[in-house]
Amino acid sequence: MNEMTNKWIGRRTIRPDGAEKVTGRAAFAADTTMPGMIWGKLLRSPHPHAHIRAINTAKAEALTGVKAVVTARDIVDFPVDKSVMLGIQDMRWMCRNVMAREKALFHGHPIAAVAATTAEIAAEACKLIEVDYEVLPWAIEIDDALKPDAPILHDFIRFEGKPSNIAGKLEHKLGDIAEGFAKADVIVERTFTTRPVHQGYIEPQACLVSVTADGKATIWSSSQGHFMVRAMTSMLTGLPQSSIRAIPAEIGGGFGGKTIIYLEPVATMLAKKSGRPVKMVMTREEVMRATGPTSASKSTVKIGATKDGRIVAAQGAFYLQAGALPGSPIRGSAGCAFAPYNIPNVLSQGFDVVCNRSKVTAYRAPGAPIGAYPVECVLDEIAEKLGIDPLDLRLKNIAKEGTKAAHGPVYPRIGFAETVAAARAHPHYQAPLGPHQGRGVASGFWFNAGGESSAQVNITEDGNVVVTTGHPDIGGSRASIANITAELLGIDYRRVSVLIGDTASIGFSNLTGGSRALFASSMVVTQSIEKVIATLRERAAQIWQIDPEAVTWAEGAAHPAGKNAGNFPPLTLAEIAAKASATGGPIGAGVQLNTTGAEGGFATHICDVEVDLELGIVRVVRFTAFQDAGRAIHPSYVEGQMQGGVAQGIGWALNEEYIYNAKGQVDNPSFLDYRMPVCSDLPMIDTVIVEVPNPKHPQGVRGVGEASIVPPLAAISNAVHNALGKRFYALPISPPKVLAALKTTA
Amino acid sequence: MSDMRYVVPRTLDEAVGAFAEAKGAARILAGGTDLLVQMRAGAVRPGLVIDIKKIAELTGIEETADGGFRIGGAVAGARLAEHPRFGKVWPGLLEAINLIGSTQVQGRASAGGNLCNGSPAADSVPAMVAAGAVATLQGPKGRREMPVEDVPAGPGRTNLQPGEILVGFILPPRPLGSGDAYLRMIPRTEMDIAVVGCGVNLTLKDGVCTAARVGLGAVAPTVLRVDAAAKALIGSRLDAAALDAAAAACRAACHPIDDKRGTIAYRTEVAGVLLKRAAGIAADRAKGA
């Protein structure tokens, strides 16, 4: 299916959800209402760390207008001594994140919830809930949490036999690093830090839940997977999955942050108790205080190379902040850090550190930017020391088909070298730089993912097509599915309608995450369409009274396979559909798979910055991203993913950070003071799509959503070094830091 | 869950009457781009909101016979930008007002609201101070005038008396060879709050600076008028030594705080940088005039 004669695959068709979105009609979670609906609000912990001795809700319950109050007692408990996994989430932590149990673990941790006839009454009632706290000392930063006398968040966590805030460790090993470093002519070892950054989705979490008297729940919410919403709500409320219908709203951004839930189980219990539909909508402040950012990190990376630029050994220790409950993305950091290179001796370790801030949630290539940042900066120093062009250094050590990666796999055909070569050959790489400008490069890897996917393809009675899949569309997957369907059936893409089914109308489909949605759903859609085409050929054969084997499908119609088959004019999709009932009934097919074969994604970036030497402001003035997409089914949305990842990476590198005050509270819980880049902060981000088809996918697709955020942190840092001759080992490279550094050198 | 009343008086007297009668429970609403945000956050809960946008005197822009300007306290930034003459005479002040927020915010936000909100980081205020603008106030006890730099009393506070409303600003006539400029430092390029803001207004005669005023924002509890910086410029040809001296005076005037928006060291350093850059732009404009 990767022929260049493709008519629709690779075309920039109009997205099915476009008109609704640009005219403001798309319904997001907070747009949903129901007769009799009431409002839920959460009471949140005023302390970053405290034992909860008692909660008295009597006064709140007595307030006129209050219909239900919920505490941790209403949420299913998963005892800490037994892990219960749902995907990568441990329900022991999820139940405590949704509602604090024995302890409040961060400022903003939910303690109780109220549903009332108005949001104001619910908020008022929250204030009437009496909580007896025993306030405890807290630890916000990694260094604080690792001190010998640090307050311990969870006394059941042990590390090396002792109570600790290190909740987990992961190690990837290849060869013997001691032997490797012994062969090195140059060794660079550096320690780097990054700050927590938020996914920054525009749409705050929101849901509406209705529970009928017979215990059937309907949930309207915005998430990266309504099957995850159903499963988690089921586990946290005790309702069976068959009694929960989760309906996906359009989603206003997720970036990983909506791969878990916060409100749905609480709203479900409030709805169950009150007998009324309950709506909950977070404020931006709640989003910033209590929904996951990604981890802060402290990493030490050591790389050794020979004079001619062969990397002989690499070591990394990545400490990631998990937030209040275990589960930071150490797998992404330790696994992706060295994955782009063919290094014989590797030791890569990740450490999961709990501390009194909101539990981290997946953020675009979770952990991978944190892992790649120190590695790609150290490589820059090695290239400098050896006098080798940094892209050439990467090419010399490039991972390719057959390379064994420290995190496990032996790579099949991958397109990494092609991205580096494309960058090397691009005019940007040779373009002259202005005063106070500098250029940096970096590469990055993301695992990508397959997993469960379901699709149903139906031919309508008038000969058009409805495709239903089960993954929320965040980055244009509906448009891509329309292209593939049109291509395979040989019809105009405008005859294809693509919908996201709810949990009751389509089979289990895993999260839109891990850059998997198009990879996985196009596999099941392709197989469904193959079945539909087989049926269409059978129906034509029936009409012509010939053997189905003697019928071919092309250009949206059945044709006799050759002269021997008979001399019939083609039967179009519409003609066959019109005769469907007479020839055996409605035409459609569904396929469900646990997909495999999602091969890794690689990206290489070139970045130019300009520094205002008097104000310390770093501006990105040019940026070109090169990425292996496998096959770009819809180039606009591949480019969108590449640009989006870069934009978020720029924010992470230059300005975004959580600021905590002395009371252990987030001091900048708004977009005013949490400085995500605005449009005018960014240059037009140029993209070069490299296409090395994934041999394990019918269209050659590789995930593209995440690799794009992996290189920017280092590409920008390296560019700043190139501009100033000074290296920064801590993000963000914000104006006060730059100015202070310039003053010390002056 | 208290009730809130909303009134739209047509005359200043009506507005002052209602404001004084409410005894502190009322808030004046100009563009609302501060007030409504604060109300939504629950930071203020007025019992009465007095919308002043329908009062003619508060929404007019008038060029006076002597070449000065009178600007109503509730005039939106976008209206000032549309005025055929204002931006030609006061390009720096107009820039400062138009820096507030975005296109959407400009449709509502007023310089009067910017001043009365009492933020030390308010963008139009240092430019107003540099311009020598005078605020006209009207209250139960009548009308009075107050230099803009005397209006702020501290973060979120002003020296307006209970019941007093800011009617508008008077801008003095411009001598030939005058120019002004306002610059702010923000980490981003838009939609941010000034870490430091600096307004410079000066007059040149034969290349010599004969008059200057400097306003500094976000470096102290209130916007500052920095006379020492102005003095360093006056009498000079704006040579490097004079600019260095003025920058040093600005840095000396700073007594900022360390907060999430900037550090003491950074703000102090940047105040001097912005003074030099703004003075350069103001001088170019003065020469062009």
Ligand SMILES: Cc1cc2nc3c(=O)[nH]c(=O)nc-3n(C[C@H](O)[C@H](O)[C@H](O)COP(=O)(O)OP(=O)(O)OC[C@H]3O[C@@H](n4cnc5c(N)ncnc54)[C@H](O)[C@@H]3O)c2cc1C
């Ligand atoms: C998205 C956004 C971006 C912003 N960006 C900036 C920025 O870049 N720079 C900046 O400086 N500000 C910024 N602001 C803040 C705000 O827009 C400005 O301060 C604006 O000038 C306020 O004017 P207003 O007419 O909307 O005031 P309002 O909100 O109507 O009033 C502000 C305060 O002044 C009082 N008040 C108003 N008029 C009078 C009067 N005539 N007499 C007595 N009291 C009065 C009100 O009671 C209130 O307390 C931003 C706000 C938003 C929402």
